[in-house]
Amino acid sequence: MPATKREMIAQLQKELLLLQGFKPPAANAVQIGLGPVETAFPNAVFPTGAIHEFISDAAEGVAATGGFVAGLLAPLMQQGNVCLWISASRTLFPPALKAFGVSPDQVLFIDLAREKDVLWVMEEALKCEGLAAVVGEIKEIDLTASRRLQLAAEQSRVTGLILRYQPRRLSTIACVARWKITPLASEPGNGMPGVGFPRWQVALLKVRNGQPGVWQLEWSAGRFLSVTPHRIAPPVAEIRKIG
Amino acid sequence: MPARFVSIWFRHLLTDWLTIRRPDLQGQAFVLAAPDHGRLVITAASKAVLSQGISEGMVVADARALIPQLQVFNDRPGLAEQLLQALCKWCIRYTPIAAVDKPDGLVLDASGCAHLWGGEKPYLEAIVAQLNAFGYDVRVAMADTVGAAWAVARFGNGGQGIIPSGQQTDALLPLPPAALRLEPDTLERLQKLGLYQVSSFITMPRSVLRRRFGAALLLRVDQASGWEEEVIQPLLPPLPFQERLPCLEPILTRTGIEIALKRLLDTLCDQLQQKGKGLRSAVFKGYRVDGKLEQVEIGTHRATHNVQHLFKLFEDKIPTIRPALGIELFILEAPKVEDLAPLQESLWSGGCSLESIGLAALVDRITSKLGEQVIHRYLPEQCYWPERSFKQTDSLLEKATTEWRNDIPRPVRLLPEPEPVTVSAPIPDYPPMLFTYKGQIHYIKRADGPERIAREWWVEAGPHRDYYTVEDQEGRRYWLFRSGHYDADNPPCWFIHGFFA
Structure with missing residues (x-):
């Protein structure tokens, strides 16, 4: 019977996740409100207390990523906790955060001269328990450095977000998900003129123990709104020749 | 424990100092002189000169008439004070609170220090012996008050006296009125009235003394007897922690x-x-x-x-x-x-808000390594001009005085400086049809605006900006503005200022 088989597989998957250290979400876990995107993650919950990586190729993508990240920060900072935004070349405009539900005076911006210092500050910040999130703009990061960040995040349960603009190499790093946010044409609806709510194509290129996919989301009325109810075909991995 | 003060009087401060620097002057007749109203006036004289009836304040020419082989050296203004400060610093080995007592002395607050030298007598002896070894002729005295110590050091017999605690008034009685650090005209008046000793007027009623000699005399008497507190200015203020x-x-x-x-x-x-x-x-x-x-x-x-x-x-x-x-x-x-109000320690660590100690500790670690200037926190400012719509604050606890604006569109990314773009716009005050930025043509599909923002005239002068929110054919959103009014003769300048999410 296919139904029971599917149930069995789902049950086995749950047990596997438990064995791999993914605990079922706590009752007081923060609701990020990503809608269908969250189904891509294990237990269908956005993993907090871990490192997420965001890739962007163009300046417009950086802005879209900034908006999406601000939307993620809003529920994390709900209880008045502070967020750190660490960068060596920041172009984020603080007053814009308010449109995504983040109070800009709750964000500490740390502007450094060298990328190396960004990693140090980010690790120190991730060790500080109770912070809402730590955002770091780093162009290049290797596996060792990212693993240090991931370990610090696991210890303190602080969410770390790495924003990478035009990275030279996309090597594997120790993060739970790799995102790519690109802007989409907005649709005000009803044939209204002017620019509508920000709309993005949210691509999850890699998810640890999850299903990658592509979604279209819109930020309206202070929350994420799914534009396409279903997952678009996942990005096709490059076929590598063997041998 | 009663307060104990030591007064040190350098009898020949400047000449002793010169003799230490030039040992060949030992026993010679020499003076230090400074020009005053076009003549050289003696400011300090050696012992050999003083014994021949020459005193400070005489003109050098008169002194030369008495001692033809007199050597004259230049006196720098402020030299005595510099010397006293250096000596005062040196005296910190005897007590942490040492002060300069102008023009020729030091005051040490020796409360609770003497026992380290085995008592008050060995303490004073150690000070005198060390200063004598340097070559300074000093007189010292110790008493409960600065005034009594000062008086006994300068006018007591022998010049080295320890006044036992509480007996400073008795010690003052046989001394001349000058021992009370009085003004010259008061001293003159006392002299004229035949009051040559402190004992002859200290028993008079206070109202009489005040009427005849002013409140200054009573203050000095009170300070010397310990009825009035006297504060000294330590050279190095002691740190409590x-x-x-x-x-x-x-x-x-x-x-x-x-x-x-x-x-x-x-x-x-x-x-x-x-x-x-x-x-x-x-x-x-x-x-x-x-x-x-x-x-x-x-x-x-x-x-x-x-x-x-x-x-x-x-x-x-x-x-x-x-x-x-x-x-x-x-x-x-x-x-x-x-x-620091004692904080209640929480059993489980909660969140990390701006007030929490954990965040302050993190900020301390970052600033101690990378400098104070790396941390930025922003508060809203009541201003529409984008660059001035927020202000920076150093404090983690400062609260916003106004609300952050949410009703006007602002880009997530703002360029540090607006960058010029070439634009073709159909008619004035319409959003452009297309613009070229970094060699790429963007065809505008949707647009909002204009939002006109003028500079505050009291801050700076310049053209206003007309901002447009535009979206191109690929759904990328930009913030463009035209600088100034549309003018047919010289085409308006267009700039890109930011990127929307």
Whole structure:
């Protein structure tokens, strides 16, 4: 019977996740409100207390990523906790955060001269328990450095977000998900003129123990709104020749 | 414990100093002179000169007439004060509170210090012996008040006296009125009335004394007898929170320095905790064997007496200490302390808001390593001009005075400087049809605007900006503006200023 088989597989998957250290979400876990995107993650919950990586190729993508990240920060900072935004070349405009539900005076911006210092500050910040999130703009990061960040995040349960603009190499790093946010044409609806709510194509290129996919989301009325109810075909991995 | 003061009187400060520098002048007749109203006036004279009836204030030409072989040296203004300050600093070995007593003396607050020398007599003897060994002719006295010590040092017989505690008034009685540090005209009046001793007028009613000689006399009498408190200005104000750690052997290694620092922090923080204080800045000093001073400083964003946190802040700076041949004395000072209300320790760590100690500790660690200027926090400002719509604040606790605006569209990314773009717009005040930025043509599909923002005339002059929110054929959103009014003769300048999410 296919139904029971599917149930069995789902049950086995749950047990596997438990064995791999993914605990079922706590009752007081923060609701990020990503809608269908969250189904891509294990237990269908956005993993907090871990490192997420965001890739962007163009300046417009950086802005879209900034908006999406601000939307993620809003529920994390709900209880008045502070967020750190660490960068060596920041172009984020603080007053814009308010449109995504983040109070800009709750964000500490740390502007450094060298990328190396960004990693140090980010690790120190991730060790500080109770912070809402730590955002770091780093162009290049290797596996060792990212693993240090991931370990610090696991210890303190602080969410770390790495924003990478035009990275030279996309090597594997120790993060739970790799995102790519690109802007989409907005649709005000009803044939209204002017620019509508920000709309993005949210691509999850890699998810640890999850299903990658592509979604279209819109930020309206202070929350994420799914534009396409279903997952678009996942990005096709490059076929590598063997041998 | 009663207060005890020592007054040191340098009888021949300047001439003694010159003799120390030039030993060949020993026993010679020489004076120091300074020009005054076009003539040279003697400011200090050696013992050989004084014995021949020449006194300070005489003109050099008159003195030359009496002693033809008189040597004259130039006196620098302020020389005596410099000498006294140096001597005062040296005297800090006898007491931490030492003050200059112009024009020719020092005052030491010796309360609770004498027993370290085995009593008051050996204490004074040690001071006199050491100063005599330098070559200074001094007289010292010790009493409960500054005034009594001053009087006995200058006018007592023998010049070395220890006035037992509580007997300073008796000691003053046989002295002349000049021992009370009075103004010259008061002294003259007392002299005229035949009051040659303190005992002859101290028993008079106070109202009489005040009417005849002014309140200054009563004040001096009160200060000398201890009825009125007299405050001295110490050369180095003592820090209330300071810890010292002398080492038996010079410390050379990092481990040694860390142990010393930890020990000092433990005692200092313990002291701070008992007083309900927390430190905002601390200085760790190491006195090297070769006389040099090595020091590192830290500052905190919030008053704290947490040993682990302070040690962590110092830890990054320990490598900058160069012990060379070794450090023999460590001092930890807290120049800036604030009241710290005892906090209730939470059993489980909650969130990390702007007020929490965890965040202050994190900020301290970052600023101690990378500098104060890396941390930025912004508050809203009532201004539409985008660059001035927020202000920077140094404080973590400062609250916003206005709300952040949410009703006007603002880009997530703002360029540091607006960059020029070429644009084709159909008619004035319409959004453009297309624009070229960095060699790429963007066809505009959707647009909002204009939002006109003018500069505040009281801040700066210049053209206003008409902002448009535009979206191109691929759904990318930009913030463009036209600078100034549309003018047919010279085409308007267009700029890109930001990127929307």
